[in-house]
Amino acid sequence: MNAHAVDAHDDHDHHGPDKGLMRWVRTTNHKDIGTLYLLFSLLMFFVGGAMALVIRAELFQPGLQFVDPNFFNQMTTMHALIMIFGVVMPAFVGLANWMLPIMVGAPDMALPRMNNFSFWILPFAATMLIGTLFVEGGGPAAGWTMYPPLVLQGGKSFPMLIFSVHLLGISSIMGAINIVATIMNLRAPGMTYMKMPLFVWTWFITAYLLIATMPVLAGAVTMLLTDKYFATSFFSAAGGGDPVMFQHIFWFFGHPEVYILILPAFGIVSQIIPTFARKPLFGYASMVYATASIAFLSFIVWAHHMFTVGMPVVGELFFMMATMLIAVPTGVKVFNWVSTMWRGSMTFETPMLFAIGFVIMFTIGGLSGLMLAMTPIDFQYHDTYFVVAHFHYVLVPGAVFSIVAAVYYWLPKWTGHMYDEKLGRLHFWLSTIFVNVLFWPQHYLGLAGMPRRIPDYAVQFADFNMISSIGAFGFGLSQLLFVVVVFKAIRGGQQATDQVWEGAEGLEWTLSSPPPYHSFSVQPEIK
Amino acid sequence: MTKFTKVVAVIFGLITAATAQADWTMNMRKGATDISHDIFDLHMIVLWVCVAIGVLVFGVMIWSMIYHRKSRGYEASDFHESTLVEIVWTVIPAVILILLAIPAGKMLIDIEDSSNSDMTVKVTGYQWKWEYEYPEEGISFFSNLAASSREAAGLKAGVNPATVDHYLLEVDNPLVLPVGKKVRFLLTSNDVNHAWWTPDLAIKKDAIPGFINDMWATINEPGIYRGQCAELCGRDHGFMPVVVVAKTQEDYDAWVAEQKGAAAAKAEEADKEWSKEELMTKGEEVYNTSCASCHLQTGEGIPGVFPSLIGSPLTIGDSIDEHIDVVLNGKSGTAMQAFGNQLDDAELAAVITYERNAWGNNADGDDKQIVQPSMIKAKR
Numbered sequence: 047m048n049a050h051a052v053d054a055h056d057d058h059d060h061h062g063p064d065k066g067l068m069r070w071v072r073t074t075n076h077k078d079i080g081t082l083y084l085l086f087s088l089l090m091f092f093v094g095g096a097m098a099l100v101i102r103a104e105l106f107q108p109g110l111q112f113v114d115p116n117f118f119n120q121m122t123t124m125h126a127l128i129m130i131f132g133v134v135m136p137a138f139v140g141l142a143n144w145m146l147p148i149m150v151g152a153p154d155m156a157l158p159r160m161n162n163f164s165f166w167i168l169p170f171a172a173t174m175l176i177g178t179l180f181v182e183g184g185g186p187a188a189g190w191t192m193y194p195p196l197v198l199q200g201g202k203s204f205p206m207l208i209f210s211v212h213l214l215g216i217s218s219i220m221g222a223i224n225i226v227a228t229i230m231n232l233r234a235p236g237m238t239y240m241k242m243p244l245f246v247w248t249w250f251i252t253a254y255l256l257i258a259t260m261p262v263l264a265g266a267v268t269m270l271l272t273d274k275y276f277a278t279s280f281f282s283a284a285g286g287g288d289p290v291m292f293q294h295i296f297w298f299f300g301h302p303e304v305y306i307l308i309l310p311a312f313g314i315v316s317q318i319i320p321t322f323a324r325k326p327l328f329g330y331a332s333m334v335y336a337t338a339s340i341a342f343l344s345f346i347v348w349a350h351h352m353f354t355v356g357m358p359v360v361g362e363l364f365f366m367m368a369t370m371l372i373a374v375p376t377g378v379k380v381f382n383w384v385s386t387m388w389r390g391s392m393t394f395e396t397p398m399l400f401a402i403g404f405v406i407m408f409t410i411g412g413l414s415g416l417m418l419a420m421t422p423i424d425f426q427y428h429d430t431y432f433v434v435a436h437f438h439y440v441l442v443p444g445a446v447f448s449i450v451a452a453v454y455y456w457l458p459k460w461t462g463h464m465y466d467e468k469l470g471r472l473h474f475w476l477s478t479i480f481v482n483v484l485f486w487p488q489h490y491l492g493l494a495g496m497p498r499r500i501p502d503y504a505v506q507f508a509d510f511n512m513i514s515s516i517g518a519f520g521f522g523l524s525q526l527l528f529v530v531v532v533f534k535a536i537r538g539g540q541q542a543t544d545q546v547w548e549g550a551e552g553l554e555w556t557l558s559s560p561p562p563y564h565s566f567s568v569q570p571e572i573k
Numbered sequence: 574m575t576k577f578t579k580v581v582a583v584i585f586g587l588i589t590a591a592t593a594q595a596d597w598t599m600n601m602r603k604g605a606t607d608i609s610h611d612i613f614d615l616h617m618i619v620l621w622v623c624v625a626i627g628v629l630v631f632g633v634m635i636w637s638m639i640y641h642r643k644s645r646g647y648e649a650s651d652f653h654e655s656t657l658v659e660i661v662w663t664v665i666p667a668v669i670l671i672l673l674a675i676p677a678g679k680m681l682i683d684i685e686d687s688s689n690s691d692m693t694v695k696v697t698g699y700q701w702k703w704e705y706e707y708p709e710e711g712i713s714f715f716s717n718l719a720a721s722s723r724e725a726a727g728l729k730a731g732v733n734p735a736t737v738d739h740y741l742l743e744v745d746n747p748l749v750l751p752v753g754k755k756v757r758f759l760l761t762s763n764d765v766n767h768a769w770w771t772p773d774l775a776i777k778k779d780a781i782p783g784f785i786n787d788m789w790a791t792i793n794e795p796g797i798y799r800g801q802c803a804e805l806c807g808r809d810h811g812f813m814p815v816v817v818v819a820k821t822q823e824d825y826d827a828w829v830a831e832q833k834g835a836a837a838a839k840a841e842e843a844d845k846e847w848s849k850e851e852l853m854t855k856g857e858e859v860y861n862t863s864c865a866s867c868h869l870q871t872g873e874g875i876p877g878v879f880p881s882l883i884g885s886p887l888t889i890g891d892s893i894d895e896h897i898d899v900v901l902n903g904k905s906g907t908a909m910q911a912f913g914n915q916l917d918d919a920e921l922a923a924v925i926t927y928e929r930n931a932w933g934n935n936a937d938g939d940d941k942q943i944v945q946p947s948m949i950k951a952k953r
């Protein structure tokens with residue numbers, strides 16, 4: 047079957063891509079689609095970032111200076127939805143598209159036409175979501191968690207929100223199915239599961255999480271829709287329903303979703319650190335098992351997001367202990383990365399800097415996560431800025447840094463040009479400094495008692511909010527440098543070798559830089 | 574690495590320099606109950622455990638980054654597997670976690686045991702205020718954001734929040750409790766989810782419509798304890814503070830007696846005939862506390878979300894009955910609540926009169942646009 051596939055490709059290889067715009071609309075090529083995903087994600091990063099800056103501008107000082115509280119709530123809601131569904135998830139899928147076929151030695155993804163579909167749904171879904179801001183009453187304002195009854199008070203934006211979540215979910219499920227199919231069917235001869243690169247492994251597991259949880263989210267938001275328009279009462283006590291049930295269903299999706307946003311990051315960092323430490327990854331097998339355990343545990347800890355809803359004490363004890371347990375496999379991963387660096391021969395090019403930044407700052411987020419897991423003290427932390435600091439540490443210097451690291455790492459391979467190393471390092475240092483100025487003080491704000499999702503605050507919170515806002519603007523502006531570096535490398539620059547990085551290992555480095563339009567027309571043999 | 578250490582030093586320098594000159598805190602408050610002290614202690618223990626783990630892990634990393642670098646000519650070794658090491662760093666963290674989980678579990682069981690309480694208070698969340706009921710005393714009242722904060726919190730209000738007493742953390746009617754009594758709180762909501770939180774009492778729980786949650790606190794020291802709604806509940810989520818005044822038993826008893834007297838006086842007021850001026854003055858006050866968060870102080874509302882009351886068919890002409898009806902009974906399925914059980918007859922009459930005469934709604938000065946408390950009574 048494999049030989050057959052190779053023949054079929056040879057037939058039309060000489061066509062190459064279509065010319066002009068239609069190349070991008072009709073493409074079924076994994077690299078083109080990967081590029082589309084990544085560029086879409088970059089664009090959305092600035093849209094979602096602009097919303098974050100509206101939030102931080104309003105919070106710069108106590109008092110309301112710029113926006114009405116209702117609009118403020120729309121900004122917090124949209125910022126989260128866009129960053130999660132429009133930035134981090136598409137970026138990881140884009141990286142998967144570009145790299146998975148190459149890393150397993152395949153010519154393309156297993157289901158190329160569906161691949162085209164799953165990308166092209168995204169711009170429509172995002173347009174509908176952002177379009178809510180322009181309808182009467184403005185965008186959704188009940189938080190990205192969409193808790194009823196509040197979300198049911200939404201106006202014209204409400205059905206648009208639900209349908210865009212449906213579309214985003216369909217896109218993710220299709221992407222995930224494609225990834226599973228590719229990994230299971232198109233690996234080169236000799237590449238057993240336990241020889242797959244870790245980025246492939248983590249995405250393999252992530253894809254299962256997506257397939258398992260996205261339909262749950264779709265179900266939950268559909269129930270909201272029928273509650274509002276078809277007089278059902280799933281979530282209304284007056285009709286025999288239960289508003290808390292929504293939270294259970296939502297977080298049954300939502301907690302695995304958290305790991306969907308971080309497992310591929312683990313994979314990326316596990317590719318980068320060995321390269322620049324010039325030393326194989328420490329504990330490959332334990333990395334795989336740890337990823338799988340985290341994925342499993344992620345299904346039985348959802349209620350730690352809702353310790354204050356009033357659960358039976360036995361339930362609280364169970365969810366506390368299950369949550370604390372996640373620290374064990376996560377710890378194993380961090381220890382393995384540190385051991386990989388230990389007695390290596392390290393250099394600190396930009397991808398390595400971002401990867402190290404990831405390990406340190408993700409660990410900080412993980413430690414505050416351990417604090418949040420302890421139910422009695424979570425009663426004090428819950429819904430404060432301490433939580434905001436926690437999840438931004440794991441998502442910004444966590445997930446986002448890993449994506450940026452991956453782009454720097456593979457950009458020379460993709461474009462055939464080395465990026466500007468000086469600018470890259472500057473980007474790293476500015477990002478790292480400002481991200482900490484931005485989020486570190488939020489720990490103090492939360493401990494001192496500032497609730498999240500408020501547009502205005504008591505004056506004792508003023509100073510840290512001001513520092514945080516300065517960090518936000520610094521961080522946002524620093525990201526423009528990233529755009530400069532990326533587009534400079536696309537347009538030209540020093541020719542990259544095939545190997546690119548001295549210590550790099552894996553199939554992607556056996557291809558030319560940039561690789562041919564169809565990756566492996568002849569399957570490589572893995573010993 | 575000198576670059577790195579320099580950067581860290583600068584950041585910490587900035588943060589600590591700022592710390593020196595302000596009156597806020599960086600850590601959790603110890604609070605005013607035994608439970609809040611326990612929670613604080615556990616928080617500090619876990620915090621130090623996390624700091625220790627961080628120092629260890631980052632210490633090794635930084636050491637490695639300084640010494641194991643190519644530019645120093647360090648040769649990479651090749652070790653990449655050790656089952657023993659993997660087992661060790663699986664088991665040790667697991668043991669630490671169990672040691673942390675034991676006291677946490679005990680504390681949790683204690684926190685959730687609200688039996689044998691000395692008194693009960695029912696707390697109901699509304700968009701955007703709290704209602705407090707003392708079933709044993711027959712007292713109940715609403716607790717709104719204080720007028721001083723409300724006036725300073727408007728968009729571009731031009732009032733410096735620093736000049737307002739306890740900006741956003743002050744209410745018109747605080748919850749008053751005796752010290753040394755185990756108080757059981759019953760929590761529910763009238764509309765959307767809220768969460769009642771007072772950091773010093775270390776209690777936070779969601780107020781959910783159609784369900785009743787409970788929690789408890791025994792306050793040790795008289796004092797004023799401030800908190801906020803902690804669950805996003807719509808536009809004015811940030812403007813529904815919680816203020817608890819803890820009094821000694823004698824002071825508390827005196828307060829209870831005073832409340833009962835005030836309720837009787839209020840009932841008398843409702844029966845008299847009011848002048849238009851009296852109604853308008855009281856109406857404006859009620860409107861600004863209870864209605865302006867949605868319909869805005871100017872009556873304009875927010876298009877598509879909260880209707881404008883200016884020239885609306887319900888606020889002009891012969892629509893008095895419908896107007897009273899919507900305010901008394903609300904509009905189910907929307908944010909417009911039934912104010913019949915929140916405001917008394919005089920307050921309702923005043924606010925409806927105000928809406929019918931303010932903002933040019935009654936430019937002709939028509940005398941029939943006045944609503945008396947007796948008209949409300951008849952409609953109940």
Ligand SMILES: [Cu+2]
Nearest residue numbers: 767768802806
């Ligand atoms: Cu509230």
